[in-house]
Amino acid sequence: MISYAQNFEDVILWRVLKHIENGFYIDIGAWSPDVDSVTKWFYDQGWHGINIEPNPDFYNKYISSRPNDKNIKKAVSSEKGVMDMFFCDNPGLSSLDESVVKQHERLGFGSQKEEVEVTTLNDIFQKYVKVDSSVHFLKIDVEGFEKNVIKGNDWEKNRPWVLVVEATLPMSQEENYIEWEPILLNVGYLLAYADGLNRYYVAKEHGELLEKFKYPPNVFDNFKLFSQLNAEQRADQAERRADQAERRADQAEQRTERADQIVEGMNSLVNALNCELQSIYNSISWKITKPIRIAKRMAKRFWLGFVAWITFKRGSRPRRVILRLLWALKIYIDKSPYLRTKIVNLLNRCPKVKNRLRIIESNISDYYTSSSSEQDNYLGLRAKEIYIKLKAEIDNFRES
Structure with a gap:
């Protein structure tokens, strides 16, 4: 069993009533459908019932999470009508009793007054409980307003099997059941159990249930707290994430090992190629053919220079010399x-020559007035190399 209730109320009630299939409950002051809920476990086991909660936020939560229940956005008192309700910052402390809320305010809690519709327990039975149907348990938790709720029921006609009533003043251990317990005892309810927060009563016609209230919740009830279950689930999730991270780390390590193997293989290949290249350099044939290679390079340079001189190739020395001479002229x-x-x-007597000279003049002017990047095209290969190095050194000097 998973216990959601604040003080193991659902454990006690389940021990007493678990033999009932598809039972029925009424929860007055239902608050949250999940947190500290007395009815959550029963609903999950197929039970259904009536949840009465005037707080609109919690009422909407019941609408969305308890579709098989009847959810009522009202407060409960001894008479029907409209009353001021004081909603506290801590929703569990909200009450129709202004004196109770004033005590909470002295402890630092804020509150807001709103009008709410009020019904009676007797009216709830008449409208929502079928004739000859059983209400297996009724829970009352209304922050000091229990007497008014109890007074608003016809106990001779409407008789839940088990009652669970909060029996202490809000946020204290001071018992307040003296003012309302006689009403229940006088209409045939028997005190079955007290847990320090609530008092449990059994209708005398179901006195056989009293035996099951003999002991408090214990190991034989085989239950686990919802908070404990959440902690275990979070621990399991953390463990799974840790396992995933460990697997990813192992995979990354394997990929690193494979990469190291590839790098080692590449280094071996490079070393082998270097050895082979060095053996070529040290070979007799390489040394014998060295003059031929030198002659080939020199012949290539000579040929390229000769072609440049002959064709006045862009950037060639003859072209640059002629351009300088023309510019000087x-x-x-x-x-x-x-x-x-x-x-x-x-x-003016030779228009064609004049136009041709204008084109030449324009080209010369462009050369000497163009940006340095354009002048590079007129430089030789060695001049370009020197120019690039000088420019880089100048840029580095300016940056520093």
């Missing part, structure tokens, strides 16, 4: 207006 002409005028008059 242009500057000289620009400084001599007389010479410039004579040349312009001469070129």
Whole structure:
């Protein structure tokens, strides 16, 4: 069994009534459908009943989680009508008794007053309990308002088998049952058990149940607390996550080992290739052919340089020399207006030559006025290499 109740009330009631299949209960002051619930275990075992809870938040929880129950958003007293209810910051301390809530306020709890609809226990029996049907247990927990609830029932007509009534003042061990217990004793209910918080009563016509109240909850009831179950489940989840993490760590270690093996294999291959390459370098044939390779490289450089000279390839030395000479000539002409005028008059007679010279002048001007990245195209390979190194050193110096 899993016990959800605050003080093992469901353990005692289950011991007494577990022989009943599909039983029926009434819970006045039901509060939460799960936390500290006396009826949660019974509902899970196929029982159903009536939950009376004026707090709208908890009432909505009952609507969603207890579809087989009758859930009523009202308070219960000795008469029907409308009353002020004081809802505390701690919902379990809310009450129709203003004096009780004032004591909670002195302890630092806040409260809010709201009007709620009030019914009676007798009215609940008449509306929601079928004739000749049994209510196997009735729980009353209304924070100091128990007497009013008890007074609002016809106990000769409506007789639950077992009653569970909170018998101490809210948030204390001070007993307050003296003011309402005589009512129950006078209508044929027998005190069966007291657990320090509640008092249990059995209708005299079901006196055979008294024997099962002889002992408090114990190991033979074979129950486990819901909080303990939650702790065990969290521990199991943590253990499963730890196992998963350990498996992932093992997999990562295996992948690392495989990677190490691959790296070791690659290193072996590189070493083998280096050895083979070194053996080639040390071979007689490599040493004999060395002059041929040198001659081939020199021939290639000579040929490329020769082609560049012949074709005036972009970036070749002849092209750069000619461009410098033409640029110097242009500057000289620009400084001599007389010479410039004579040349312009001469070129005006030859339009095609003039247009061609304009194109050449434009190219020369672009070369000397372009950005350094564009001038790189006019540099030789060795010049480019030197230029890149110088530029990198200058940039590093500026950054530092």
